[in-house]
Amino acid sequence: MTIRSLLFPSRLAAPMIAWCALSTSVVLAAGNQFVVKDIQVEGLRRTEAGTVFSYLPIRVGDTFNDEKALQAIRALFATGFFDDVKISSKDDVLVVTVVERPAIASVEFNGTKEFDKDTLKEALKGIGIGESKIFDRALLDKAEQELKRQYLSRSRYGAQVQTRVDQLARNRVAITFNVDEGEAASIKQLKILGAKDFKEKELLEEFELGTGTWTSWYTKNDQYSRQKLSGDLEKLRSFYLNRGYADFNIENTQVQIDPNKQDIYITVTVKEGQKFKFGDVELSGELIGRENELKSLLLIKKGDPFNGEALNESTKAIQDRLGNYGYAFANANVIPELDRENRIVNVNIAVDTGKRVYVRRMNVGGNTRTKDEVVRREFRQFESSWYDSRKIQLSKERVDRLGYFSKVDIETVPVPGTSDQVDVNMQVEEKPTGNLLLGAGISSTDSLILSAAIQQQNLFGTGKTVGLELNTSKVNRTISFSLTDPYYTLDGVSRSIELYNRRTDPSALNLGDYRIETTGAGLRFGFPISEFERISFGGGYESTKLDVGPLSPARFQQYVRDFGSSADAYLINAGYSFDSRDSAIAPTRGRVTRLSAEYATPLGDQEFIRTTYQEQVYFPFGKKYTLALNGEVTAGFGLGSSKYPIFRNVYAGGIGTVRGYRSSTLGPRDTDNVPTGGSKRLIGNAEFFFPVPGMNKDRTFRAFTFLDAGNVYQSDEKINLGSLRYATGLGISWLSPVGPLKFSFGIPLNKEPQDEVQRVQFTIGTGF
Template structure:
């Protein structure tokens, strides 16, 4: 007989037969012997008899069965000493510790948590059967990672006080690699083109990082679905995967995958009809249909049609609309006809709008962003718009909305918005760093969401090598109920760019201004501002002659009344972590009478985000600027545009692109210019290993840009280009940015800088 079965057989025999032979009697006392950790009261609770009750052989058998069923004991005996019951037990050991040796692929704490779910954890009763299940679960985890050669040895060590230590000794081995993926039965498309659809690949130069050459059942299922979608979107309605074979070599190092498919024939759409209760005019619904008669069958068009009709009905209050596409297949003619059955369901109202997770932010701040009203018809578009507006506030890391039905009602739902607040306040006394300004000793108190009201206030103090700033700003985004904003700024700013490769000068500015913003549409705002600025200019012997002439002509103190006007349209899905939508901005700054300075400075920016799902997105950005003096005045040189470095064209030193002059020491210095063009293409993707955390992102970029002086002609051939990798993090103390860029078009006068970074907020 198998030795592992012996204890179970003995226990069964004990439970199946009378414990011992005795005459029934009235119990005067009950004693428990052999317990070490278990309380005597626990044993008493499981006994079917109490003191003063009559005890019999039947109850003795029940007692033994009940105590064995607890799992606490490996042996139980009932003895009788006169009128006293003596319960003798032999406790199972408890698990004192669970440890792992040789684990590299997994986090030990995560493994302990997983094993706890199968019943193996510290302080629990040791059970050999549970240990075997734990071994199998651990092995399954390794197999899912492609480590088929893993060897797991489990050791159980007895410890004092009837405890044991459980140790898993793991030899992980090397992951099995996919050596070949074959597709059999394809005639229309080349095998190479089909394999390009797969996430699983054979070993390549980047697979050490992506691990796409390690077999995963889940990934293979996804690849099969991608293959099926590829055929169905090209008309092959009868496509099937006949078999999937995954084989591994005896040494468990190489894996071979073979898919057998049947492509079938190509189908066209013969007819499209609508049926059911359309609710909306039939012509309007037909405009939402992406499937057209005579076209090649495309499954995605069918899916898009059902979604478009459902969403459109949702905008009319039909929250639970159901749209199904019923195909009629003619295999002889290789045609398929579709009937879209529309069941709008009952039209529903939104009873209440509820918010959760906003511990600091007041409900009114969230409620004023709502485009779905309480008591109004359910509107899917308005709900999505409301969620987007909350996300754009910048107060939250995550915003979700659910619309559960109201219990007991058939025509009402609630809109429940859940937010995950992010830190909007920042008290910072310390240092920041950047590749341009080096050490920045700074202090700031800022709050984007002041006392949860949605107002923002910032006091900025910093001592960078280039910028020394003291500024106080306040903004109320809802000065009126209609969303008219008001803000004011008071500042003192010293600028000394001599540490850059910029022409020598210094400015000392004092100013104050008032700002207003007015919403003219859902996504559009017009901004107005008026400020008074007084700037003292200092030039040096090494300064360009243009700078010296400006000071000699207009004086070393420039006073200006600066008016600003701007328009912006923000259709991005998020203010902090955008992945889709567009952003446009037009700005005009003009210095007017009665002050001495006359100039205008205009700019236009257009940013477009293209989502690819899963946090992947392509950002295209264009930024142009033009400035000039007027009314016989010149553009102040300190209002010039600059380019180069983080924020414009990475890979080139900060503010070095454009016109230059050579100072008395023979050093080339940048002058800036009155015209600038910047273009960026950046592909963002999540930081590996961060899961759903969005605060860290990596990107690949291609930058272009240049600056031209007043006397120069704008030529696109002058543009400079760079490409590289970047990393960004919205850290608790401010934004962090790194870039590793390579200048792609370098002229002799250009200054390049491959590695650039910025830590902390630079004011």
């Protein structure tokens, strides 16, 4: 609850003051009547005379009497501008004498740490206590009491709030709230009485409140809140209902505060009752001729143990299915009948479809940077069409999969004054979509080294992705540019452009007698073939130069002898992808399939092909846990008389492949014991995500355990499952302000002597 909502005072004070003042403010003799020739107002400093006349129910020419006097005084007191009002007359001239209430010159807070001072000032200003406002003691007293209650909601039962009003010149006042917040009370004891079939410890694990853990400084779960306790009691009730205890009851809840106002004791008394089974399960009401279809959605059947969650999910599934046919406000109401003697629950689900409706408008909010059209082009529910809950949910998932937003919410709102129209409101929360890495260094050989890499996934809010990388190191120099437009055409055809120049020159620092320089360009188009599937086609050109010396690694010298020091490749590539994840940020369910092939045509110096197949699957376990599986197979082959180029080898080891091993060190090595990579790679990953204690509701910050397997193989080797390297460990996944971050601690399970271990690893921007 916000401060503002708690600070609205009663307006009954003004009429009460008016009635109390009447006996002293009318100075006319009883029964005196006259025709008003003129009206004079005295005592005004800030208030305009016209303001008084606008509220005064008397005009020149009116007959004035005692009743009119009472009406006038009531009206002027009701404005809240005056502390006193007197009405008199002289020679048929009505004289209104007022004493203005002071104006508020300043509002200050002393001792407030729990609440932001500016927030408090804005809240007070909204109810009439702020700079330049008219001072009203009744409003001030109300604000003081509500501020005290706000501290009580934060478990600060010893908080004291005192106000001081200082009179200033020119009929002004300065208001100061002096606050002693005291210490926040914490839950000293939380007990559940009456439980027999379950241990108290198991039941308390369902509670958000507790006696405090090492994360309580952040979660504040040891601070009592009536709302949190109500939520915990509902979780406790669901716990029993989901395990068959249909007659479960919370008989009593006691919250006691120690006299020291620092310790809170909570006692919950329950009656478990007996375990029940489902009896007859029936559907009734408006079934729109789809009784069999709706029955197939039921997750319960006769003889099953009673399960409240399964019953709720069944009714929700029925409502969602009816929503697919335009019944946005369909209800499936459960009418249970308990047979305590036989311990069964007969269930009748009464269906009320309501009126079929259509969508008037699809509204988008919260996109402060992203253009409306970028969000709207993902919608599958159209305006002026029949409401379809399936298409609305699909629209939400497609927007979430963009990766531009940390939060996407959607709600359906009835259109006022109609019974068959709704508006669908989507509220998004922007997240940083750019990654920027800058680096600089100085060495005796390289002088100044500059490096920069930038990627913006939502360039200027247009949905386009641009990437630029620059590295001036003498060993690894890179210049690359890429641009992707996901909606190059209105039909969703995408276009990607890439230009790059990469040079590896270890000889510059006497690290190896060879140099590799690759220059290339590529163009690719993607075509949607269904809601979840895309195919892509493209082409490119790549030129590679390899310079070797007498001390170069043997594999490079042999390659130059066989194929020469330069190679041109004219590439054709194709791909297929399927993506049904519920989110691109933190998926909990769905599947991703990627299949790609790259073919170097005979127009170049070498003919080869490389294919990659990747499969990712996400399985939810309840609302908190997710199992993610990933598998990848890459294979490259030389065609005709060509061998597969060694500079296109793939590598394994490190985060993204097999954690716990140093990056790109697994697999074959040359005579110099340097990892060579290979033309084939097999990778498998399993990750089990779970919430970090105290951060259950933050899906962008999760912990995980993992099991990795993988290795690489040369062209003349067969993939040998017995040579796979395995590793396990723990990690943290966090959607940081600079991009998705993964930190892992890996333990190799079958390390060989030549393998290099690296237990702690992290990366920004990878999925596995």
